[in-house]
Amino acid sequence: MPTPAPARRLVAVAPLLVPSTGRGADLHVKVTAPAGGRDLPVLVFSHGNAWSMDGYGPLVARWAAAGFVVVQPTHLDSRRYGIGVDDPRFPGIWRTRIADLHAVLDHLGDLLEQVPGLPGRADPARVAVAGHSWGGQSTGALLGARVLPPAGDPEEDFRHPAVRAGALLAAPGTGESLTAFAREHLPFMRPDFSTLTTPTLVVAGGRDDSALSTRGPDWFTDAHVLSPAPTRLLTIAEGEHTLGGLAGEAVRETTDEDADRVALVADAVAAHLLDVLTGDGTAWREVEERARRSREAGGPGVFDVEASPVPAVSRW
Template identity: 40%
Template sequence: MRSHDHALIGDAAHIPVNPPTPVLTFSPIVLPYPSRPVNLDIKVSAPSTGASLPIILLSHGQGRSNNLNSLEGYTPLAEFWAAHGFVVIQPTHLSSMSLRLEAPEDNTYFWKDRAQDMVRILDQLDAIEAAVPGLQGRLDRTRVAVAGHSLGAWTASMLLGATNTDPRDGSVTESFERRIKAGVILTGTGNAGSDLSDMGHAMVPFYGPDFSSMHTPALVVCGTEDVSPHLTTRGADWHADCYHLSPGPKDLLWVKGSGHILGGISGWDAVETTDESPERVGLVQRMTLAYLRSALCDGDKSWDEASQALEKIERLGTTEKKGK
């Protein structure tokens, strides 16, 4: 982490945050799983000080890079969240380009295994805590959130309660995890059926979401310019379906002018970022941090304060919310 904000963070600096601390990053931790094609590698980022630390499970997207769709990606988010009081755990899912594994026909992108990876991590928190120097006794297992980007956002959605009905055979997949108390869905996936493009049907033939059971509180983050014709016949509004089609409480953040990578959250100076902007990244960092603090810490007002600050710099984005 830097000791100061990026010189180009701009008006995002007006979103208030608590003071940062230095971050310790430890990887890889290898969780053995004989039934998995390869063992589960994870990375842990944690603040160097503090106790009773809440936990964020961060699921990477698919993307086109060779490395960022793994535990090596999403440093702009992972280190920022860790610097401000969270322990962030990142797996390398089986779909990672770094593994080059061929997925079974009925498990494209190993999409079913992704949620299982997160459950495995929660089941192994004792071992993870013991493996990271200086982390022993500092985790708060009652405060767990999941965050995910793109395909990782669908992983997060399922852990938050969404279900999938495979249109090919009608099989239903459920991955709801009660230990997860809140979520952040970053440029998530929307409705299927006629809302998918022809290419979308070919890319994700398994995809048939139902967000009506996604009761866990979550923040949905979308870019106003995130038009994805390879997946959907609709515009950027498709990515907000998981907000509109799920029950509350939910919050929605629109990042103005942003595409699918939200200014560069998947990695510093990443080629796959078509809308690179330290200011947008700063906005997403700060707004997601504020949401997570308020969602996991009773009485915390960070989200209200951040939303009020954003109202004064509306050119960067807007928020809305719905209750139960």
């Protein structure tokens, strides 16, 4: 059973406008933060396909309660814009998503100044990114992963100098096993993890069978297996693509609703990021202990964690 979230008053402000160019629509974000506290780390979160800054409430509230300032942009693939795979703008949205994240980070200081009571309390030296599904590929680019086109050289390096840590939740794997539909409509879904060098937590569901890949759930572990970065992997045996309902309660995409599972994912992400950003590994050791007890108990709620064979993240 996941531990309760810290009892903490939160403040949320939306929409806030971020300066941007070439996207055909204003870039809006939502900021959620603790009402008190100082030296707060910042987490920029990229939503999955069709979602927006208004989703992922269970995750965001728990992260903010853990002490993070969470910034959520709305990307162009959000349902509110109605841009489908047949829209001529769709093939370039993967680039626009990455540009959105860069714009947020480039204007982070001015953005947080607009949140009442927040100026001076966030720590611009402690910045992380996280993303779910397509948002995982978007944030992976800021962590060092590149995109391999069907032919030719890899795309440019999209890393951002402010980003010190990351988390990829049900993020797509490499492109060799894409289905015919994905090859035709999502040719950019070909990440190269050999250049991902930022400490990263990868979260995957043991029942996440994607219609975009001919492989099974292990497709979503590629960032952990193939990255040279110090990565950690959280595997949830019964987790499907929304890992229990990350985007919200009773939403139509959730096929495995489990509030405890969502809390576990939120806590593991927060623990990993705090370890990397602050050097305090206490919360991560608690996640490891919970994983040990889960393995021993067995049953449908089992989950596990492992680290890549590199020096512990807490030493960085």
